[in-house]
Amino acid sequence: MKLFKRNKIKFEIQIPVGIEQEWFQNKVRFVGEKEKIYKLSREFIRLKELKSGDKVKLGKLTLKVSDYITSDRKKTNWIELPNHAWGIMSSKFYDVWEGYDDNPFDFNDCGYIDKIPFDIGIEITDLPLTDELLFELPHIKFFKSEWKELYLIVEDTELADYIDDELTENDNIEIISHISSEINGKSRYRLYIKNEQEKTTMKCLKKMNEDEIERIWKLNNE
DSSP states (O other), X not given: OEEOGGGTSOEEEOOOTTOEEEEESSEEEEEEOHHHHHHHHGGGGGGGGSOTTOEEEETTEEEEEOSSOOGGGGSTTXXXXXXXXXXXXXXHHHHHHHTXXXXXXXXXXXXXXXXXXXXXXXXXXXXXXXXXXXXEETTEEEEEOTTOOEEEEEESHHHHHHHHHIIIIIHOOOEEEEEEEEETTEEEEEXXXXXXXXXXXXXXXXXXXXXXXXXXXXTTTO
């Protein structure tokens, strides 16, 4: 923990070694093993004791305690919540650690307070994911959520473009949306597929050439 002068930044939360940060357009998700995520998540309860206007650093993030909604919540990489909400965040992350809530979990999912513009979440890598893993290829995973949403997680931009073309052009699979993120400087894509096309998507994935997948992935990863 680092302390700062003049009461501008109250302290800095250190991110445990081994935790990765996955950055989306509207949120950041901390990804790591159970014990390390536990250590990080318990830090948020400390903000419950701070006063309105106090700020804390967490990597590139500025965490602000505020009793009111201010223009700061729209700043890049700022998260603004009342002090009691920071305590709820710590508690909800602990529920994930205990296996009582979804993994991964983002704070906006809990509905405790109006959605914040830039969200924060966790994913525990040595606990089961809530969504069902239907099929896996090198650098590609096919999931079904509890809401029956179908999506692929694809590592790398070139590979995501290739998979998109294979699905849409060869098998007429409808991709509803794309969500991009970055983890450790590398791109990751979630391709959401029309719910009725689970079997068609599975069939398409099973006939893909793993050597070609690996070749494309290596273009930007070696």
